[in-house]
Amino acid sequence: MNQSARKQDVQTVIEVKRSELPLSCPRPGDEVWNMHPRVFLPIEKTGEATCPYCGARYRLVD
Numbered sequence: 441m442n443q444s445a446r447k448q449d450v451q452t453v454i455e456v457k458r459s460e461l462p463l464s465c466p467r468p469g470d471e472v473w474n475m476h477p478r479v480f481l482p483i484e485k486t487g488e489a490t491c492p493y494c495g496a497r498y499r500l501v502d
Contacts, residue, residue, distance in 0.1 A: 455501045456483065463498060465491040 456463055463481045466472065481489035487500040 451495065451497060453497045453499045456498050457502050458500065463489065465494065465496050465498070 454467075461484065463483050464478050465481055466475055466478065476491075476493040479491060479493060481491060481498060483489040483498055483500050489498045490496070491498075
């Protein structure tokens with residue numbers, strides 16, 4: 441496995457608070473806010489969500 445593939449496997453989980461809902465990716469504060477179309481992610485039921493465009497992983501923490 442090359443180093444690039446390893447970095448993708450160990451991707452950071454972004455913690456989200458209920459006060460930040462509804463969750464969308466990219467998030468408003470992201471530096472590259474226009475990297476893909478904005479998509480709203482349903483995180484309330486399971487507590488976790490993954491963006492179908494960029495693979496960003498989110499976890500609800502409160």
